[in-house]
Amino acid sequence: MTQARPYLKPVPEPSPETRFFWEKCRQHELWLPYCRRCQRFFWYPRDFCPHCFAWDVEWRQASGRGKVYTFAIHYRAFHPAWEPEVPYVTAIVELEEGVRLYTALVGVEPEPGKVRCDMPVEVVFEDVNERISLPKFRPVADEEGDHA
């Protein structure tokens, strides 16, 4: 893997509860924590369910599909690492599994009117180093066949 310039943004440091998540991301798979008592997913990874407090959780692979719950277009970088990318788009994506991830959108025109809430997206992984791949999301064609 080659990169045009060194990667200067903060890189996640996997913790005991999140190591599995980041290992799967490195394999370009999205896995989520699931409560066996509530029988639903939750976010972010913990040894227990934040809803029912059961310490009975497992990992399940997610579909990688969801929709943009909300987004923001950044015209100013508050950290030098983002300066070359302005304007760029951050988003919260609501996955089919019902949890929301904080992320960035790729493959979109960073302009008001070109990005919209509820547009369907799918996960893509950006390899930032030999250990970490970051989940980001890109638009997919919706049910009517229109490209978002």
Place this chain on the structure above:
Amino acid sequence: MPEAMAEERIHPLEKLDIRGGRELLRKVAIVGVDESDEIGIVPHKSTLQLHAEAARNALADAGIDKSEVDAVLTCSAGGMASVQVAEYLGIVPTFTDSTMTGGSSFAIQLEHAALAIAAGICRVAVITHGQRGHSDRGRGGARGMMDPWAPAAQFEAPYYVGGPVGQYALACMRHMHQYGTTHEQLAEIAVATRKWAMLNPKAMMREPLTIEDVLSSRWVVYPFHLYDCCLVTDAGGAVVLTSAERARDCRKRPVWVLGAATSHTHMTLTAMPDLTQTPARYSGPRAMAMAGVRHEDIDVVEVYDSFTYTVLVTLEELGFCAKGEGGPFVSGQRTAPGGDFPLNTNGGGLSYTHPGMYGIFPIIEAVRQLRGECGPRQVPGAKVALVNTTGGTLSATGTLVLAAD
């Protein structure tokens, strides 16, 4: 977390012993308020100098000597903030509080101080704030390092570093999508707040501002224009509280603490139950129930305006209008001087001052309004004020209901 789950976590109002709380808090008064000698751009003063000037000025306003202070509350002087400020001021308190919930810290500390005074644990409490938000930019000293294993470090920082603006923008965008809130409606708040600032000699921004000015200003983070965002200044402020008994002998008429309540829902945005809501929906009704007041009893409202959107959503969450109708509610300059909903009468964080954590200044302004000290911006006959402050990323709120005799 689904909304229903969040609701389950909150004690229903009917289970609160509201009457007990009401009697408890009627025993405590705010007797002194003031800013530091200078606010705005003050590079020649340290953070602690701003704390000390504000404390001296607020104690003078109360007519209380420093030697009577037995409680110190603050959050803005490092990790043991109240210990640092008490040492600097030369006070050995027997009640202390360094509660740090961002901009809502001061209203929440006021709740704690009022409870402690009512319980007889302390008699004179000073809440102070000093912050060099403007002059410390890039200086680095003020911010602690985040634990690299913290949820925000792993799941937000890889995508965004830059403080509240990018986070509030995400919340605002969802509100605009869900409820049809417009840029023009947000601009109404910036313009109305500026009109109040033009009546306040201490306000930093006193030039006229129009809705067109707001809409033609540059994007900072869409959906926010420049004028949707608060100022970044240097400023100090302080508030003095004491018992009803001691308040009788103070320089100024007491302002009573009728209701006070706290709530927080999340630290990271993806844990927010609903991005269009804030915990003001919990702290607001509880404070109002404790005070025994309804919306129509409130004469003046001071809410934390980190962004125009913060005001709009907070008014909804406090129940001044129906959910989703904050935009229509603030339209037609309703919150401006002369409008029927006096709001952020000092000019707010948008136009008066905002050193990073603004939350002590709405308390100061509410007290001045209830004392009738506000000159050209005075709300005639103001007897009851509501203060709501927000900290973090719409994370933590404190609501106060204050009243004059």
